[in-house]
Amino acid sequence: MSEAVVETIELTKRFGGVTAVDRVNFRLGERELRCLIGPNGAGKSTFFKCLTGQYPLDHGSGRILIRGNDVGGLRPHHIVRMGVGIKTQVPSVMNGLTVMENLWLAARRTHGWHRCGSEVQRVVEEVGLGEIARRTVGELAHGQRQMVEIGIVLAQEPWLVLLDEPAAGITGAEVERLVNLIRQINRTASVIVVDHDMEFVRMLGADITVFYQGAVLTEGHVDDVLADARVREVYIGNRA
């Protein structure tokens, strides 16, 4: 068995008396694409924020290993510098800057000064941002901004990508392009996607991990998991 890209051991996160993530053991392999799903409040977003370092880890509440390195206690920028690309739940871009400037800032962290220009160009083409490349991000529609965020992640050339709700606010043909982009990212990187849009998850056609009440309910391929009666119960039961 090869070394895991991400591994959590008994990961626990409490807020006051509430245990949002409860002793989760999770493992993501090389070049793997994994979706985290679960009803609202299942702990998937909290789990995500622990991985990204946005929530600091309490002492003695499990470990997070990225490529075998214990990243508990590291701040987000340390984790990113290891080669991790992060897209947060709320669209977070540099609103006053143009699309290309946003991408440039992302590329500069990993590339030298002289390569950034061509990297930005590459990402603009791959994500299909050509028409809006020189516009200020703040003027763009929500869906376009989501694509800019994906572009920002691409420009960093990460080997691990963490995406929180990338499909929120994206409709129609754009969803398909997003799915293709994620698959493309997946060719060179391991990917974790948090989303509760079932349709989108099914289109990705990957393995999924179902969170329920802070713990992992089940894991497996999307078709098997969605056929699981327990999953249907927590999901549909909660939606009704």
Add this chain to the structure above:
Amino acid sequence: MDYAAVVILEILYMISFIALVSAGLAVVFGMMRVINLAHGEFVMLGGYTTLACQRAGIDLWFSMLVIAPIVVGLVGLIVERLVIRFLYGRMIDTMLATWGLSLLLIGIVTLIFGSSAVNVPTPIPGYQLGAYQMGGYNLFIIGVTIALYIGMWLVLRYTRLGLIARGAMQSADVASSLGYNPRTVYMVTFTIGAALSGFAGGVLAPLTGLLPASGGGYIAQSFIAVITGGSGAVISGTLTSSVLFGTISQIVSFASGPVLGDIVMLALAIVLLRLMPTGISGRFLRNSQ
């Protein structure tokens, strides 16, 4: 023994002084998250209002306790309508605009009253405490401050106005859900805050003397008292930090001169802000008023 009494009285006076000049700022910051840099000038205006009334032959007590808060409250109302209401949610811009306002008010007062120092007579004579000559008016300040804070607490705790205010302190939405336009609540709050500052200025005028620029002396103390007090609990937060800063600054002053007292107080404020970015009340007094 007499010396100990003097020290304790001086400490009490310092605490009251800080609490008194901070009250208006605390109300405005606590309920609106607006940092009013013209606060010191509101206090100064209260003093000059008292001076003008006293010169016009109006009873000094009536001038400082009634006219000063009303006049400065009206100034606050005008300022809110003309400036502050356009800047809600833009904290830094509000700080800048109110700073401009403070310069403007200094300029206007200089035009009217001139730039030299003036005094308002002290209405209460001094008294003898053992070998020390004490200002009787200081005792009055201590009493007024205690009465003011008890009054504020009663209003917040038991009146409808207090209920709305406490709602608005949580968030503007609470005020709307109670059926009040948050904009109106803000307007009233700012006016009350200004009136409290005018009251402080009027009451303190006989002690401090008046200069158009004297607002700058108040802003530092009230600023750090309110900010370190935090916005979570207007009354208890401001009182706690007033006690803290008043005691420390006065003890240092007795030991090594008044300037060092001020400096130690300011330095302490920086350290406290660094340790508790949400203020004392954000950390310890979350559930009080």
Add this chain to the structure above:
Amino acid sequence: MKVWPSIGQMRWGWFLLGAAIILVWPAFFDTHTPTILLVWALFALSLGLMWGYAGLLSFGHTAYFGLGAYVYAIAVVNIGESTVPLLLAILIPAIVAAIIGAMMFYGRISDVYMGVITLVVSLILFKFMSATAGDKYAIGDARLGGFNGIPGFPVLNVPGLPDVSLFGVPMYYVAAVALLGCYLICRWILARSFGRVLVGIRENEGRCELLGYSVPAYKTAIFSISAAMAGLAGCLFANWAEIVTPSVFSLRSAAEVIIWVIVGGLGTLVGPILGAIVLGMLKLLLSEQTVIDNSLILGFILVVVVLAIPRGVVPALQYWFGRRARIRTQRSAHTRARRRVAAPVRPS
């Protein structure tokens, strides 16, 4: 991508024109007043760099200006030759700002509390320096002098030649070179990755953190650089005034520099410079009459600018001209496109 539209670029033509005007000025006019205007412009530039580009507003930037002035005066009284004092006047404010900045930014306090802390720092210095009357307060041979300050210290001299003092026109040229040099340094900073990341931080701190940049380190660095320039301006001010008093730390001067920058414009370098020169001139003119108090005008300007043009005059003009230019290019692009459609399609 060489050019970042959000930052703008060095316009050499305008720069050379401005530099030429500044440099030939003494041939025709008096230099006493222009010298202080250039010094104020440098001070405004230092604040404009960190406020306009990194989004960090120091409410008490006079702390570093005043420190520069005091450090120079104290050091030159003790040393005699002015080269080391000049360097100290740049270095010490930078170090102090780095310490205070690190404390604030690594503590992740909000911009409002940053305003409070920077203001309090300059208040502390003001109170302290005002209280240093008497022989007890002296550093080496320099008596701090309380409210009366330190008078009569040696002014700048040609490095290595303590007897050749720079005052009058040479002093003007020192200020001019300092301003132009610092302008070029600012441009250089903004053209580097460092400057671009600062602009990114201004726009969205959290995202920059998630891109892997250490936000506190960048903020501390720009705060320190800005303080170094303010210190240089303070040192030049001391040389111009030939006295240093605690009023360099006063609330009033802290407000003034903020007004110069915000009126001139945020997010530009030329804005703060022009703001300082124009409003500095206004201040000097107003101080010659006694009918209207200076504060009144300054305060009025600040309130009106914050309400009406919160980004300042220069950006407002740029936006206005930029929009006209854009409409013009859009129109011509539109006609070109129409022509292309009208032209017969050639088989490829």
